[in-house]
Amino acid sequence: MFVFHVFLVLFLIVSLILLVRLFLHRTALIFVLRKWGEWIDDRIHVHQHLKVPEFNENCQQNQFYQKVSVYVNSLASVEDSDFTNLFSGKKSNDIVLCLDDDQTITDTFLGARVSWMNKIGRNHRSFVLKIKKKDKRRILKPYLQHIHTVSDDIVQRRKDLKLHINTDCNWRSLPFEHPANLDSIALDPDLKNKVKSDLETFMKSKQYYQKLGRAWKRSYLLYGPSGTGKSSFVAAMANFLSYDVYNVNLSQVSDDSHLNMLLLQTTSKSLIVVEDLDRYVAEKSTAVTSSGLMNFMDGLLGSSFCDGRIMVFTMNNKEGIDSALLRPGRIDFHIYFPMCDFNSFKSLAGSYLGVKEHKLFPQVEEIFQSGATMSPAEIGELMLVNRSSPSRALKSVITALHSNRRSSVGSAGGGGKCGHKLSESAASSPVQSSTVEDAGGLAWKDTVVPKEFRKLYGLLRLKSCKKPESLDHDHEMIER
Secondary structure, three states: OHHHHHHHHHHHHHHHHHHHHHHHOHHHHHHHHHHHHHHHHHHHOOEEEEEEEOEOOOOOEOHHHHHHHHHHOOOHHHHHOOOEEEEEOOOOOOEEEEEOOOOEEEEEEOOEEEEEEEEEOOOOEEEEEEEEHHHHHHHHHHHHHHHHHHHHHHHHHHOOOEEEEEOOOOEEEEEOOOOOOHHHOOOOHHHHHHHHHHHHHHHOOHHHHHHHOOOOOEEEEEEOOOOOOHHHHHHHHHHHHOOEEEEOOHHHOOOHHHHHHHHHOOOOOEEEEEOOHHHHHHHOOOOOOHHHHHHHHHOHHHHHOOOOOEEEEEEOOOOOOOHHHHOOOOOOEEEEOOOEOHHHHHHHHHHHOOOOOOOOHHHHHHHHHOOOOEOHHHHHHHHHHOOOOHHHHHHHHHHHHHHHHHHHHHHHHHOOHHHHHHHHHHHHOHHHHHHHHHHOOOHHHHOOOOHHHHHHHHHHHHHHHOOHHHHHHHHHHHHO
16 A cells, blocks of 8 residues: 555656646647648648749759748748758858758748748759648739848848949949947937838838839938038948948039939949038039939939939038928938037947946036037047046046037137137136237237337337338327
8 A cells, every 4th residue: 555655656746747847848849739730731731832943944043043042041940940051151150040951941921831942953952832722822922022022131231331432434342341330329319210210111112112103212311510420320321221332422523424324333222422512512513513413313314223222411501502402302301410419428428438327427417508519529539539437538528518618608709710719729728818818909008018118119110111201200290
């Protein structure tokens, strides 16, 4: 009887352990049940097999095979395959998954389940698509279009970006390795999120634009004072989209036809940038006419060869610019880049110094509220130089803001270029400011200088400035 009880207890313990292990490995059980369900489903329905060979009948490479390969190896189900190859990518720490020979994975599209097999023949490779006949008419065409879109997007994001600069005749290319990203830009967070959403929506809207009968393109205007981050924002957009950058130097463009030829030589899904457009328009330092520039922005040629291109124009000030250049259609999105405020300053402090809060922040905020301002580039440089000590970096920013505020006040009171220079001296040394200010005015006549010395000074000055025949007359005037 005792042995029976011991056996019963052991049985219960083992059963409990098995139940616990089964509960802990419920995902594995679900996986097995799902496989059984798929096996039964495959036996019930009639399927059709479509082969995508690596080469066509002329032994030329099948471009669609490359797209399918990129798409299939990007599916999450590749990780569930019995055999998966791991390869290093182009970038460091990149690992690429590739389906092994004669392995099968599944995919789901519009509620229908399909499968792909990486089939290896004697002299060729191919992907075999297995699809239910009842689903073929409904999903096949949009599914193949989906493969095109996704594979193109993956290739776009994996490619090495290039910066193209126009010369006398065509484009010169070099690697684009700017590290800027949208998260690091000192700009209002809500505005950055709005830009991200706009870019992502645009990337997915090719068919929508075609349905509307509109060219698939987008244009941005970035305007604001120098040093506020416009160029860095352009680089961040390029990295976010994985777009090549075509930087158009209008001073190197000979005429409107040359500008059109440059546009034709750009690739699809690229960023076309024209910086300092207001300077070109104001100084007329380019041979491109206003009508040529407008046609470049939204004319028939630009609309016919856009194919996902984004145009970006930068300005310091858009006041005085012809409204026809800035109308919707030519410019879709206006973004203002202001001088640094306290919120932008905190963003810079987080990026450059790694601090979210600091005891000096209230002092900095107070200075900003008093009207002091600096560009994000200037503040960022101060933080970069003093990055080893956040306190020292913030103190240097405070000193610079104080100096900038005094300079602004002195400039407003001085009136003119000389007044601005005097205020800069005042910012560096209050004593020196007083000295310079005295030397430039007339207050010296009211000091205790003897009257005889003033007369002598006047006589010597007249002798050096007047003609000899007028000296006697001048002397008489001084004596009086």
